[in-house]
Amino acid sequence: MTDVSHKFDGRTILAGLSLTLTPGDVMVVTGANGAGKSTLLRIAAGLLKPTSGGAERGGGMTGYAAPDLQPWSELSARENLDFLARIRGCADAGREAIKWLEAAGFPAVHLPTPAATLSTGQRQRLKLAMAWLGRPTLLILDEPGSNLDDEGRSLVARLIGEARCDGAVLLATNDSAEAALGGRHLELRVLD
Amino acid sequence: MSAELKVLSVLLVVWVGLFFYLLHLDREIRKIKDRQP
Amino acid sequence: MSSASWISRTLAILAKDARAELRTRYALNAVLLFALSSLVAVSMSLAGARPGPDMLAAFLWILMVFAAMAGLPRSFVHEEERQTSGWLKLSASPAMVYCGKFAFNLLLILLVELVTVPIFLVLLNVTPVHPAAFCLAIGLGCLGLAAAGTLVAAIVARTQNRGSLFAALALPLLLPVIVTGTIATRESLSPGTGAVAWGEVRVLLSYAVVVFTGGLLLFEFVWND
Amino acid sequence: MSSAQRDGNWFFRHWWKWLLFLGMILVLAATFLWLPVVQRPAWDAATNSWKPEPWPLFRIMIFHVPMSWVATIAFLVATIHSIQVLRTGSRLADLKAATASELGLLFGIMATVTGSIWARYEWGSFWNWDPRETSILILILIYGAYFALRSAIPTETTRARLSAVYAILAFLMVPFLVFIVPRMVESLHPAPILDRRGKMQMDKELLVVFLSSLTLFTILFGWLWHLKVSIVRARDRW
Numbered sequence: 001m002t003d004v005s006h007k008f009d010g011r012t013i014l015a016g017l018s019l020t021l022t023p024g025d026v027m028v029v030t031g032a033n034g035a036g037k038s039t040l041l042r043i044a045a046g047l048l049k050p051t052s053g054g055a056e057r058g059g060g061m062t063g064y065a066a067p068d069l070q071p072w073s074e075l076s077a078r079e080n081l082d083f084l085a086r087i088r089g090c091a092d093a094g095r096e097a098i099k100w101l102e103a104a105g106f107p108a109v110h111l112p113t114p115a116a117t118l119s120t121g122q123r124q125r126l127k128l129a130m131a132w133l134g135r136p137t138l139l140i141l142d143e144p145g146s147n148l149d150d151e152g153r154s155l156v157a158r159l160i161g162e163a164r165c166d167g168a169v170l171l172a173t174n175d176s177a178e179a180a181l182g183g184r185h186l187e188l189r190v191l192d
Numbered sequence: 193m194s195a196e197l198k199v200l201s202v203l204l205v206v207w208v209g210l211f212f213y214l215l216h217l218d219r220e221i222r223k224i225k226d227r228q229p
Numbered sequence: 230m231s232s233a234s235w236i237s238r239t240l241a242i243l244a245k246d247a248r249a250e251l252r253t254r255y256a257l258n259a260v261l262l263f264a265l266s267s268l269v270a271v272s273m274s275l276a277g278a279r280p281g282p283d284m285l286a287a288f289l290w291i292l293m294v295f296a297a298m299a300g301l302p303r304s305f306v307h308e309e310e311r312q313t314s315g316w317l318k319l320s321a322s323p324a325m326v327y328c329g330k331f332a333f334n335l336l337l338i339l340l341v342e343l344v345t346v347p348i349f350l351v352l353l354n355v356t357p358v359h360p361a362a363f364c365l366a367i368g369l370g371c372l373g374l375a376a377a378g379t380l381v382a383a384i385v386a387r388t389q390n391r392g393s394l395f396a397a398l399a400l401p402l403l404l405p406v407i408v409t410g411t412i413a414t415r416e417s418l419s420p421g422t423g424a425v426a427w428g429e430v431r432v433l434l435s436y437a438v439v440v441f442t443g444g445l446l447l448f449e450f451v452w453n454d
Numbered sequence: 455m456s457s458a459q460r461d462g463n464w465f466f467r468h469w470w471k472w473l474l475f476l477g478m479i480l481v482l483a484a485t486f487l488w489l490p491v492v493q494r495p496a497w498d499a500a501t502n503s504w505k506p507e508p509w510p511l512f513r514i515m516i517f518h519v520p521m522s523w524v525a526t527i528a529f530l531v532a533t534i535h536s537i538q539v540l541r542t543g544s545r546l547a548d549l550k551a552a553t554a555s556e557l558g559l560l561f562g563i564m565a566t567v568t569g570s571i572w573a574r575y576e577w578g579s580f581w582n583w584d585p586r587e588t589s590i591l592i593l594i595l596i597y598g599a600y601f602a603l604r605s606a607i608p609t610e611t612t613r614a615r616l617s618a619v620y621a622i623l624a625f626l627m628v629p630f631l632v633f634i635v636p637r638m639v640e641s642l643h644p645a646p647i648l649d650r651r652g653k654m655q656m657d658k659e660l661l662v663v664f665l666s667s668l669t670l671f672t673i674l675f676g677w678l679w680h681l682k683v684s685i686v687r688a689r690d691r692w
Contacts, residue, residue: 084320086241087242
């Protein structure tokens with residue numbers, strides 16, 4: 001990401017930010033609400049084009065999990081993962097993700113039921129599994145620990161540890177425990 | 193003849209009015225542009 | 230990326246939409262209910278009068294278009310409302326998403342027409358004189374409706390009040406299809422004269438091709454922020 | 455340069471505006487006073503022969519055709535700038551496209567009004583679905599929808615992009631509308647002055663007045679467009 005700045009409705013959110021992530025990096029982004037954490041992550045994932053500057057991602061898949069991104073509630077957890085694997089062109093990754101999900105304490109009985117029936121904690125675990133599916137070279141997590149119990153939080157730490165050997169991790173959080181996981185830190189201030 | 197003259201005079205009045213309104217706008221912009229650096 | 234995986238990924242999007250649709254039947258119910266009730270209303274208002282081919286063609290096409298208006302926006306509006314479009318943006322190229330959604334919309338409209346058209350023919354006891362030409366006109370019409378509808382649905386999904394603007398935005402663009410489709414259907418219903426109105430067929434085909442390719446090129450600007 | 459001095463040569467820097475002013479007056483005067491009334495063959499039952507009959511209504515053509523011509527030009531300009539918006543994402547291009555569409559809508563409506571006046575006296579009813587008028591009406595609907603779309607999108611960048619996409623899609627409709635719809639419906643409209651093979655059917659004087667009216671309306675469009683764009687830029691300080 002080189003010299004990225006982003007304005008939204010006249011308000012400058014990011015100004016001249018440059019950032020490079022190399023495989024194995026775990027970058028934690030912290031800052032008050034509205035400092036632009038989510039904007040930065042969305043630009044890094046390529047979901048949002050910055051007003052100026054650019055963001056390039058090396059080859060390979062990008063995994064992204066955020067509060068404003070939901071699984072398909074009509075489909076079951078299994079179908080969500082299988083579908084995501086198929087459109088990412090790595091068919092067997094679905095089974096691997098389901099195995100990971102079960103290991104993450106996701107009740108097997110809920111695998112076939114529509115995602116709408118999941119509790120928020122289970123839904124968050126599913127989202128993490130969907131983000132991690134296919135071993136992305138860049139994993140972006142926006143407050144992954146939200147509405148997760150303690151056991152869930154340790155799951156996030158394990159996930160980051162695993163993802164680290166595939167590629168880089170970009171994590172935005174206000175939770176001090178999660179912030180400690182990161183190697184590199186970036187503090188965002190509210191600009192205006 | 194008078195019908196044509198009537199129509200013509202109406203159209204002429206409309207056109208002259210429109211033209212000077214546009215000229216007025218044109219000068220307004222020139223003023224604003226002069227004030228800005 | 231080999232074209233084989235490209236097609237299979239596009240079909241995956243279609244399969245996902247189809248499965249989600251069959252499960253909730255959100256659009257299907259809306260469209261079928263709409264088509265059938267307006268069909269019955271029309272036939273009752275005719276009260277047994279024997280309308281000529283042009284009236285019949287006009288009625289049929291009005292029903293077809295308005296049924297499509299009820300079902301088409303769902304494909305994209307649902308993704309934006311349920312905040313699931315992010316997954317697609319990350320994992321698939323805009324072209325795949327567009328083709329997947331286009332195929333879904335086409336299937337949806339064809340399914341609706343397969344139900345409403347026969348009932349229309351029965352209710353108004355019409356037997357098309359040239360059935361092949363009739364089906365060709367309806368089929369190409371659906372193609373045109375799906376082509377224009379998909380892109381407009383994508384645009385409308387990004388607006389503030391989501392789907393409510395769809396009819397207002399889509400209808401003007403669909404007028405060429407409606408006008409030409411009605412004429413083609415009228416030709417196929419009226420006895421005598423050559424069954425297939427080749428002029429109209431060419432127009433419908435070129436419309437579908439132009440709008441589909443235009444949509445494919447423009448979709449990327451609608452889809453990515 | 456102080457504004458007074460600039461005002462001094464203000465008259466000379468804007469000669470073409472005065473040309474437009476006088477030109478339009480000349481065209482108006484010519485159509486109503488100087489031009490010979492166009493004759494058209496009318497079936498005279500008494501003598502069972504075609505007899506030329508004065509046709510004053512034809513004068514409206516000198517204004518109707520340029521207006522629908524300018525409406526089409528405006529749509530072309532709007533599409534070009536919409537492509538610019540998609541390529542460079544510049545706010546100015548979006549403003550130019552929106553202004554051109556606005557003027558296109560305005561001239562389109564005027565063309566429809568003059569067209570229906572023509573239809574009123576020529577075929578008895580204000581509107582009888584003749585293909586050329588239907589095409590312009592459809593185009594007006596499209597641009598009505600364009601502005602409905604613009605008003606439904608709060609954020610500026612998305613609004614610029616989405617309305618640009620819609621404008622381009624709408625312009626894809628133009629060939630279908632303008633060329634195909636008229637051929638489909640048996641046309642009541644008089645063979646358009648520039649009939650298919652582009653041969654003019656008008657005699658010399660009428661042609662001169664018609665062409666000058668056409669150019670003057672196009673210049674007027676250009677000026678209105680420039681004015682609106684600079685007013686918005688001046689008001690919003692960008």
